[in-house]
Amino acid sequence: MSAALFELVLIPLRSLRRASAAWGIVLALFIGATVAFWPAFQGSSALSQALDQLPNGLVEALGMQDIGTPAGFLRGNLYDFLIPLLLVGAAVAMASGQTAGEEDAGRLEIYLAQPVSRVRLWVARVAALAVALAVVVIVILVAQLGFDAVVGLQLPASHLAATLLLCALLAFLHAGLAFAIAGWFPRPSWTLGAAVAAGVAGYLVVALFPLNATLAPWRHVSPWDWAFGGDPLVHAAAAWRYMALLLPAVALAAVGGLGFARRDVRAG
Amino acid sequence: MTMQTSTAGAAATSAGTGAGAALRIAGLVKDYGPVHAVRGIDLEVRRGEVFGFLGPNGAGKTTTIRCVLDLLRPTAGSIEVLGLDPHADGVAVRSRVAYVPGELRLPERLTGAELVASIGRLRGGHDPRRRDELAARLDLDLGRRMRDLSSGNRRKVALLLAFLARADLLVLDEPTNGLDPLMQHEFLRLVREARDEGTTVFLSSHVLSEVQRAADRVAVLRAGRIVALGTVDDLRGRARQRVEVWFADDPPASELAGVSGLDDMTIDDHRLTAVLSGPIQPLLAVLARHRVASLLVEEPDLEETFLDLYAEAS
Numbered sequence: 001m002s003a004a005l006f007e008l009v010l011i012p013l014r015s016l017r018r019a020s021a022a023w024g025i026v027l028a029l030f031i032g033a034t035v036a037f038w039p040a041f042q043g044s045s046a047l048s049q050a051l052d053q054l055p056n057g058l059v060e061a062l063g064m065q066d067i068g069t070p071a072g073f074l075r076g077n078l079y080d081f082l083i084p085l086l087l088v089g090a091a092v093a094m095a096s097g098q099t100a101g102e103e104d105a106g107r108l109e110i111y112l113a114q115p116v117s118r119v120r121l122w123v124a125r126v127a128a129l130a131v132a133l134a135v136v137v138i139v140i141l142v143a144q145l146g147f148d149a150v151v152g153l154q155l156p157a158s159h160l161a162a163t164l165l166l167c168a169l170l171a172f173l174h175a176g177l178a179f180a181i182a183g184w185f186p187r188p189s190w191t192l193g194a195a196v197a198a199g200v201a202g203y204l205v206v207a208l209f210p211l212n213a214t215l216a217p218w219r220h221v222s223p224w225d226w227a228f229g230g231d232p233l234v235h236a237a238a239a240w241r242y243m244a245l246l247l248p249a250v251a252l253a254a255v256g257g258l259g260f261a262r263r264d265v266r267a268g
Numbered sequence: 269m270t271m272q273t274s275t276a277g278a279a280a281t282s283a284g285t286g287a288g289a290a291l292r293i294a295g296l297v298k299d300y301g302p303v304h305a306v307r308g309i310d311l312e313v314r315r316g317e318v319f320g321f322l323g324p325n326g327a328g329k330t331t332t333i334r335c336v337l338d339l340l341r342p343t344a345g346s347i348e349v350l351g352l353d354p355h356a357d358g359v360a361v362r363s364r365v366a367y368v369p370g371e372l373r374l375p376e377r378l379t380g381a382e383l384v385a386s387i388g389r390l391r392g393g394h395d396p397r398r399r400d401e402l403a404a405r406l407d408l409d410l411g412r413r414m415r416d417l418s419s420g421n422r423r424k425v426a427l428l429l430a431f432l433a434r435a436d437l438l439v440l441d442e443p444t445n446g447l448d449p450l451m452q453h454e455f456l457r458l459v460r461e462a463r464d465e466g467t468t469v470f471l472s473s474h475v476l477s478e479v480q481r482a483a484d485r486v487a488v489l490r491a492g493r494i495v496a497l498g499t500v501d502d503l504r505g506r507a508r509q510r511v512e513v514w515f516a517d518d519p520p521a522s523e524l525a526g527v528s529g530l531d532d533m534t535i536d537d538h539r540l541t542a543v544l545s546g547p548i549q550p551l552l553a554v555l556a557r558h559r560v561a562s563l564l565v566e567e568p569d570l571e572e573t574f575l576d577l578y579a580e581a582s
Contacts, residue, residue, distance in 0.1 A: 007389040015377065106373035113337055114390040115363035265339045267330075267371060 008116060008124035012098045013131060019097075020132040023090040024139030027083065031140065034077050035147040041073050042153075060210060070148075070155040071233040079233060081203060083140070084167045084224070088199040091133050091171035092178045096191040098125050099182035099256070103266050112265055122183070122257035129175055137168045159233050166227040166237060169245035173223055174199045176252030183256025186266050223248075289348070290315045290437050290468035291336065296345035298331050305331040307492035308345070313470055315436075318463050320483030320500070321472040328492040329472045330370050333441050336470075337367055350436055363391070366435035368426045370442040370472070372419070380410035380417075380425050387429055394432050402428045405454055420446035431458050438462060441472045456482050510566040511551065513540040516559035523554045 056065075066072030099122075102108050111121060141164050145157060178195040185191070205222040206229075209215040219225050226244040230237050291313040298306040306328040313319040323329050334340040336347055338354040338361070347354055354361045374383060380403075388394035403410050406424040414422060423446045430438055438459075444452045459469055459482050473479050479486055480500055488496040488503075496503070511530070513519070515538045524533060529546035538561070544551060548565065555563065 004390050004392070007386060011375075011386060015375070106371060107375060109339060109369055110374060110387070111390065112339060113362060113365075113367040113369070114387060115359045115392075116390055117359050262341075264341055265334075267334065267339075267369075 004116060005120060005124060008111070008121055009127050009131070011111065012102075012125050012128035016094055016098065016128060016132040019090075019094055020135045021139075023086075024136045027086060027136065027140050028143035030086075031078060031083075031143050032147045035144070035151055035153060037077075038070075038073055038151045038153045041068060070153050071159070071231075073153070074144075074155065074160075075231070075233050079163050079167065080228070081207075083164075084170050084227070085199060085203060087133070087136065087167050087171035088174045089196060090136060091129065091175035092192060092195040092199070094132055095125075095129050095175035095178040096182060096188050096195070098129065099179060099260075100186040100188040100191040103182075103186040104188050106267050108265060109267060118261045118265075119257055122179075122253075122260050126179060126253045126257075129179075130172065133168055133171060133175070137164050140164060155233065159236070162237050163228075163232045166232055166241065166245070169242060169249065170223055170227045173245045173249040173252070176249035176256075179256035180252040180259075181256070183259035184263070288315050288351075289313060290317075290350055291319075291470060292348040293332070293336070294346045296332060296335060296347065297343045298328075298335060298340060299343045304492055306335070306342075309489075309492075309494055311487055311494060311497065313468060315468050316463065316466050317484045318459060318469040318471060318482050320479035320486035321470060321489065322474065322476065322479050322486055323472075323489030324474050327489040329474075329489055330441055331492075332489075333367075333439055333470075333472060336439060337362065337365070364436040365439060366430040366433035366437075367439045368423075368430045368441060368443045370445070372422050372426055374414040374422055374425065376415040377413060379413050380408065380428075383414065383425065384410065384429060384432065388432075391433060395434075398434075399428070399432055402431055402458075405458070406451065418446070420448065420451070423447055424451065427455060427458070431462065434467075436467060438467055438469045439472075440469065442474070443471065444473070444475065444478055452478065508543050508545045509548075511540075511542050511544045512564040513555065514538055514561040514563075515540065516561050520554065520558055523557075524551075527551050527554055 065076075067076045108121070112118065141161060144160055144164075147153075148155065148160075174195045177198055178191045181194055182188075182191045202222040202224045206219050206224040209219040209222075220229070223245060226241055230241060232241075289312045291311075293309050293311050296306055296309040297304075309328070309332060321329055321332070331340060335342050336349060336354060338358045341355070349361045350364050352361045378386065384394065384399055399410075402408075406428055408421060408424040408428060410425075412421075414425070417425070423443070427443060430440065430443075440459075444455055447455060456478070459471070463469060469482075471479060471482055480503075483500055485499050486497070486503055487494050517538070519535050519538065519540045521533075521535055524530060524540065524542075527550045530542050530544050530551060533540065533542040544565075
C-alpha cells in the first residue's frame with residue numbers, strides 16, 4: 001500500500017477510533033450485564049416449561065428456543081436480534097458519517113483537492129470502516145469469552161467467533177448499502193435512515209414471515225436469514241453464508257464509489 | 269492589452285498566447301438544475317502571472333474554481349489546467365495545483381502540525397524547514413487544534429498548506445477572509461514571491477484593493493459571465509476620476525465641453541469640477557492652452573469602476 005493510500009485510510013480511522021471504542025465498550029458492558037443472568041437460566045426447567053406453552057413459531061420468532069442451553073441463552077438474549085442490530089446501527093452510522101456526513105459538512109474538499117483520486121478516497125473510507133468494525137467485533141468477542149468464563153457459560157469459541165463474524169458481515173452489508181446511497185445521494189439523513197430501515201426490515205422478515213405459511217418461504221430473502229439461518233452458535237456456518245453477505249457488501253460499496261466518482265462533490 | 273467588456277451572450281476572452289497557458293477555460297457552463305451558476309466563461313491564464321478573478325458573492329467564482337479542481341463537473345465547456353484535463357488527469361493536475369477554499373472546513377480534532385503532516389503524506393512529503401518558515405511569517409501556532417483556532421488562524425493554516433506545496437498553480441478563493449491587515453500584507457508578499465519563482469496564481473476575490481495590489485490581469489465576473497477582462501492598469505484607465513481645476517482666468521467652458529470622457533461638469537467662478545473617465549490626455553491638452561492655478565485628480569476608485577462595469581454589462 002502506498003503512503004498516500006495508507007494516509008487516506010488513516011484519516012477516517014482517526015475520527016472513527018472514538019466511535020469504534022465507544023461502541024465496543026458499550027456492547028461489551030451490555031454483554032456482561034446479560035451474561036450475568038446465565039446462572040439463573042442454566043438448566044431452568046420452569047422457564048422451559050413456560051416457553052413450551054407458547055406456539056413454536058412465536059418462540060422461534062423471539063429466538064427463545066432452547067433458552068436453557070448456552071447457545072440458546074446467547075441466541076435469545078443477544079445474537080438473535082440485539083447485537084446484530086446494534087452492530088448494523090454502528091456500521092451504518094460510521095459509514096454514513098465518513099461519507100455523506102463528511103461531504104455534507106464540506107470536509108472532503110480539502111482531501112479531494114490533493115493528488116488523490118475519488119475512487120481511492122472511497123476505497124480508503126470503506127477499508128477504514130471495515131477496520132473500525134473489526135475492532136468493535138474483536139472487543140465484543142474478547143468480552144464475551146471473558147464473561148462466559150466468569151459465569152461458567154460453556155460454548156465453543158469457534159462458534160462464538162463465527163457468529164460474531166456473521167454479525168460483522170451483516171453489519172458490513174448494511175454499511176455497504178449506506179455507501180451505495182451516499183455515493184449517489186450525499187444526504188446523511190437519507191443514508192442513515194434507509195440503511196437502518198433495511199436492517200430492521202430484514203429482521204422483521206426473518207422473525208415474522210415464518211408465522212405465516214404463505215410468507216414463510218420468503219424469509220430467505222432476508223440477509224438475516226443468510227447470516228443466522230444455520231444457527232451458527234450451534235452448527236458451523238456454511239461458507240456460502242459468509243460470501244452471501246460479503247460479496248453484496250463489496251458490490252454495494254463499489255456502486256457507491258461509482259456514483260461518487262461521477263457526480264459533483266458537495267461543498268457543505 | 270486593452271480592457272474588454274462583454275455584453276450578455278458574448279463572453280470576454282484575453283489575447284493570451286494559448287500555448288503554455290496555465291489555465292484555459294472555454295465555454296464553461298455550470299447549472300444546478302434550473303439555477304445557472306456559470307453561463308459561459310472563456311479565459312486564459314498565462315504561466316507565471318497573477319490573475320485576479322473579481323466578482324461579488326454569487327457571481328460564479330467558486331463554482332468556476334471547483335470545476336477547475338474537478339470537484340464539480342461542468343454542464344458544458346472545457347477546462348485545461350497546465351495542459352491537462354482536470355477530469356481525465358485529475359491526480360496529475362492536483363499534484364501541481366494547490367488550493368485554498370473560500371469556505372474552510374478543516375478537520376476539527378487535528379492540530380495544525382498534524383494536518384500539515386497528513387496533507388504532506390498525500391502530496392508525497394513536505395519540507396519541514398519551509399513549513400516552519402511559513403508558520404513564523406504567518407505568526408501561526410501549529411500546535412493548536414483546528415477547533416481552537418479563529419477563522420483567521422484557520423485561513424493561515426490553509427495558506428501555509430498552499431504555499432508549502434510549491435505548486436505550479438495556486439488557486440486561491442477569497443484567501444484573505446478573516447486575515448488582519450498585517451497578515452494581508454504578508455500574504456501579498458508571499459504571492460509576489462511565488463510569482464517570482466514562476467508560480468501562476470489564480471486569485472479569486474471580491475476585495476478590489478487586494479487584487480489591484482497583487483494581480484497582473486483581472487477578469488470581472490458577474491452573474492456567471494465575465495463582464496470585463498484586462499490588466500489592472502486597464503481597469504484603472506477606465507476608472508472614473510474626480511477632477512478639480514483652478515484656472516487663473518475664466519474656465520474655457522466650450523473647449524472643456526468637447527473633452528471626451530469629461531462629465532458632470534460644474535463651473536463655479538474660476539473653479540471647474542468634473543468626473544473623468546478614460547484617458548486624461550485630452551483634458552491635459554486643453555488645460556495646456558490656458559493658465560491653470562492648480563489641478564487635483566483624485567485616485568481612481570476601482571470600486572466605482574467595478575460597479576460601472578457591472579452597470580455597463582447589464
